[in-house]
Amino acid sequence: MADDVVGKRVADLRAECEEQARKNRSRRQFWRLTHAALGLPAAVLAGISGATGLSSEGARIPAAVLALVSAGLGAAIAFLKPEVHQQAAHARRRAYLALEVEARFALTRAASSGEPVPLTIYRDLLERRRMIIAGQVDELVQLVAVGGASAETENSEGGAA
8 A cells, every 4th residue: 555655656746747847838938938028129129229310310319218228128138037047947847857757657667567666766756856946957967867866776676676
């Protein structure tokens, strides 16, 4: 019965990862649109204000207003840094998708062998989720790339059997 609980927890974690990946996809789209919504008008207004200012002496005030609005939009982009948020959301999405695949694999392996999901696998998945939440996505990628905790867990399980 306790083994069944671990499998349910891994299934819950898999569903949570799927949801978090979806949310981070939306966040990435939001920041991409924010970048375009601020950047494109800033560039267009800067060009228009320059052309307006050079066209006639009477158009200097509208040109100055356009230049100020353009500078404000540019400052908003510099302050909000939407490209940084966009990249971070993309990295978190990829990490959650990878974690979801790991959880699905653990569930499939347990179901095919008739064995319960080992607690060590669940602990490893939770540690990876903690790293994603803490923003340690780069460290997580390095951990997985060099074999990391899941390879150690699988080796220790294989050696114990």
